[in-house]
Amino acid sequence: MTTDRKPALRLEGIVKTFPGVRALDGVSFEVYPGEVHALMGENGAGKSTLMKVLGGIYQPEEGRIFVDEQETVMTSPLQAKAKGVMFIHQELSLANELSVAENIYLGALPRKSFGRVDWKMLFDRTDAILDRLKVGFNARTLVGDLSIANQQMVEIARALTVNARAVIFDEPTASLTDAEKVVLFEVIESLQAEGVGIVYISHRMEEIFKMTDRISVLRDGSYRGTLTTAETNEDEVTNMMIGRSLDLSRNHAHAELGDVALQVEGLSCHALFQDVSFEVREGEVLGFYGLVGAGRTEIAETLFGLRTPSAGKIFLKGQEIRIHSPIQAIQNGISLVPESRKEQGLVLGMSCRDNITLPQVDDMTAGPFVSDGAEISIFDQYRDKLEIKTPSWRTAVGNLSGGNQQKIVIGKWLSMRPEVLIVDEPTRGIDVGSKAEIHNLLRDLAKQGYAVIVISSEMPEVLHVADRIVAMYHGKVIRTFTAEEVTEDSLIQAISGIEGGKAA
């Protein structure tokens, strides 16, 4: 790296505490112009907090910030922006009722006289940016009408609106599919070429090794060191992050397959998906893979009683069942880990414990009252199992890091000991260590005789955990692969609607 140049951005001895947590403990860190600098660490290590300090959202208790070696105090996002620091948030930060263009230029709408918005300039500029991002929507679309992935692209588009000195991407790919990732990487490369310093936060090793120049590691809020990407490997990084190595080898000791647990025949739901048939056996992990909007989530929601199917049958252990509500689904032993943890998975203002026991609070009783003991024991069990990092069970879930929030949602449904567990994007935003942990958990569950359905947009994930993979395209099942016959190429072809997927 060009170490003789001045860093675009430098942090020195940053300390930031929250009640009960020392989120950052004297962290120093720098990015050079044209460098892509990865920031890694377990869930809750303090990555997002550090970046929020940089972006003017939090004020640190100690430490100094330099932009182009000029010391600056970042008191607000507005000021950070003025200093050339752009911030692409981990959690979507959009106004759903406004158009794409207004969101991209939020806080910086072009003006004409009398404070009027210069719509023409706004739309022209936005269209130019959207062209560069090769997305399928236009500047006037309402953001609320977009899929999560496309909303993420709107966030990313913001990075291109100003001449930034530094751009921070906080887990930008968590909900992107491969095609969009490619576009994102092109964007990053072109920013890099313009001499912008880039901070890139992600839990995905392959991206880190593909995209970045250096890697800095945080652990429990303190700085662990910086590695040059070209000179290191996954193992070393993991070791630095979690203090041990991981065995990521494919772990396919097949469980004994039992009876068919869940069978779906010709299930359709209006325009969302049609004629979907599959079965999953006790002891089996069935993967669903497809592009955004392929209809996987909608199938899961239908099985969970949240949508009314227009045709088709569902059999549980050979018995036809009708599910009209999540309550019935749960009674039938079906659980769903939903795809959006903030909207669907968690009551953010509630404590960690209360969130985990929520679906079974009726059973957590001694007499008519909720029993603290029963709840805490469940909580403790899953905190240990999933290594959830939280100051205490009382902490509001909203104060946990993104990854730990996801673990709470998973813990909530695992603790229900369901017969059929559906997980929709289970490891979105989860660190490598915990991810492996969750994968093992899913496999373990299968081994214990549960039927597990995993919906994922990450190919390595489905390849890693699933026994069979259902490939979907445009609301239809294209093909079901077994673990033995599946290859990356055939899977990609199947989910892109290319005829060839059928061969192989």
Added chain:
Amino acid sequence: MQRETLKNLLKNGAIWGFIVLELVFFQVVGSVLSLSETAFIDPDNMLLLLKQSAPIGIIAVGMTVIMINGNIDLSVGATYALAGIVMLDSMTWPIFVGLGDWAIPFAWLMALLTGCALGLINGLIVWKTGVDAFIVTLGAMLGFRGLVFMYNGQQPTYHLNWTMVDIAEWGVFGLQTSALVFIGVSLLVWLMMTRTVHGRNAYAIGNNREAAVNAGIRVGPHILINFVLIGFLAALSAVAFYSGSGSVNPNDGMLFELWAITAVVLGGTKLAGGAGSIVGTFGGVIAIQLLRKGLGHIGAQTETVNLVIGLILIAVLLLDKQLNRQGQQELKL
């Protein structure tokens, strides 16, 4: 932009459909009962309707902005009364009294300044202390009312100036001054909300405050401006109304906040903020006034009026829900 307006109009279809329904109903029932010699859907009657809608309508326009911005203002009724008092009382102040009828514009100015000042107080408190606008303005509803009573005890404030009454009753095309003010204000604020940076930012703040903050929008000043605006509009409503009536009772304007909010929500503005339109609010105001007027027209008794207004509010809500359904593809939440 035009397409968007049309879309909004359709989205708020319930309220316009409801207005048509009201017109037909009252016309038919009114003529069957033949209580009065004139038709309900008489052009003069409809123009009168606009005038009668003005006091709450002007306030509702301001309330729309406040609510889109994600706040609420329960103190508008008291602001309205206080501004009215200042207007009438200032005409008797020694500095203005010598001006004769030229005191009128000054009186108006004093009233509007009062409204702005009260709005400023609310806005500053909401901004600087971070206390929820609901509580701040709930408190102010009491506090401002206290100021109203302090001004003149329990006595009405009275200053009848026939020139001012004539101005209030002046009109073109049968539209009297307050109706013109209502239409003008609606138009201007509609332009503000759809065309200006301030208006669009108000939507963004109401829609997702955190996102707005993250994007560097200065939320506080926007809130402040909108509170000053609604204070101004409440005062303007008082100017339009009291110019024509000349006396303020210290109880005036009570419940205005609830009626204004009702009109705004009927017009499709979300209580949570971030979505809504002035056009919808205009419809909501007209719908409510039509209802009151129509029930009087067909000779409904007090208890029936109360019952019907209540049930109709709920019915409109049901209708709106039905119209805005996403059909079978909806998630059952």
Added chain:
Amino acid sequence: AEAHGGTMTIGITQNNVGVDSYQTTYEEAFIAAAEANDAVDVVVLDAGGDVARQIAQMQDLIQQEVDAIIIWPTNGQAVIPAVREAHQADIPVIVTNSNIAEDGFDFVSSFSGPDNITQGSRSAEIMCDRFIELGIEDEARVVEITGQPGYTTAIERSDGFQDRLPEVCPNVTLVDSQPGNWNREDSQRVMEAFLTQYDDIDGVYSGDDNMGVGALNAAIAADRAEGITFVGATNFAVGYDAMGRGEYWGSIYQSPVDDAEAALQTAIDVLNGEEVPFLNYFDTPKITQDNMDEFDRPVF
């Protein structure tokens, strides 16, 4: 307007029906009187206590071209321009129950109703007479509970009382006055605070009997009712009964039925071109435990 041969349509906009029995009984009596008269059609509107709504109703009535308008003003001054509009449209206006301000007299045919100021002074006289009877006219301490702040009736009665009391009983002190909003519960709460605050209360004047009975309830609960003279206005049935039990001293007898019938008759007389006095007060006599037998129990 010329005298009518056929039926006449009379519109009325009332202050706030349903807020208390008086106004409701008034409305019923008004409608009943109109139905008994074949020559009269009525349009009955209720302003719900809101001036803006009342002005709108005046305009509606003008627009409907009724023959005469009766108004029970929510605000005796604010309705003047609206009354002028009616006058300019050649529709005679009759004011009922509480009058409009003098500036509006030119546009009004007649006023029909009670004299609230006189009522207030009469209440003061009842109170004073009682104190003299008890021999405490030189030391008595009185508290007042007024009606809804801002309403003419409340203000006039209070003025009448406060002006007259020192004239008849110069040594009686009025120690406090708080509004009870024509509401029995509010009045009871106000009285509770008075009782805590003042160890010595000899008399309570309330703007109407409804509030008076609230105050009485508070005093009974505190075991202090014995020593207090309660005087009210607008004798309600509850007040009449309490008087019968000897707990409540006196009030002003005012019948909403008389009130309503007088208003309607005035309107009819005006339309028939008859000569009517401009101020058409109907009598509201004093009623106390001593003379209550002379009066019927109020129906409201």
Added chain:
Amino acid sequence: MAETNLKALGGLLARQGILVAFVVFMIAFALWNPRFIEIDNVFSVIRSSAILGVMALGVTFVVIGGNLDLSVGSLLSFSAIVVLDLHETPGFGPALAIPAMYAMTMGIGAVIGFLVGYLKLNSLIVTLGMLSAIHGLTLTWSGGQNMDIANQQETWFGIFGRGTALGIPIPVLMFGLLAAVLAIILAKTPFGRKVYAVGGNGTAATFSGIPRARVVFFTYIISSFCVATAGLIQASRTMGAQNTVGQGMELEVLAAVILGGASLLGGSGTVFKTVIGVLILGFIQNGLLLAGLEFYVQFVVTWIIIILAVWLDIATKRGKLWSPIA
């Protein structure tokens, strides 16, 4: 040692800012007028706050569940009028009138609960509509007349509003008892937990298999139960009622609940805090009355106190006096 104690105290203060505000306020008024804290006065305040308080308990459930209830004032008038009228109906008497009134009041509560819970209509507008509709119903029932009990000596109906037990006024006892029961329901039962979940994030609650509609429905049932109780106390206390007894109370009730720290967005608040909110309002009113201030000065002072109390409450929570709003 001392430091940890201080810290613990600091933590307590931070959590209970509103309580601190309350205590400060009480001390200030007691210094002004010692009568303020005499036991008689305290009882008198609590007794006259009981009606507002009982209603606020129910509305607490509604608000935590993420909705509003503006119909409580109107419903209070309804229940008071109905119970008095039935009481005076030959053959009824208190023993029949009271349960019948509860049934009707809670029936209306069920209608609101159905509209808001099952049909998912906006609660502000539904209850605003019901405010008006119930008033119409009440007027129809009573014919617009006041309702009064003719023979007050011959009925035991008065005990709910006027009686005492162990030297404590019955309304105070009822308020206390109901507060205790509802506090336990909210804090300790699965139902209470569900109310928080539904109010905190309704979608997530549905995804967790919580019958959101039913939970919302029951918050309104509880609210209407409380209103019926308040109506009983009201009617019994005055042994008569106007059609407008409850008019305007909805906002006062809401103020008490919010003052207690419940969020209008739902998901937070407690019964205990609501009680504090109710007492603050009651004592403010009483204190200012004792101080001999004109009612309109009371308005202004109440305004200032409400804002200061809430401000202090949130300022202690965020550890900063001034809001971080940019």
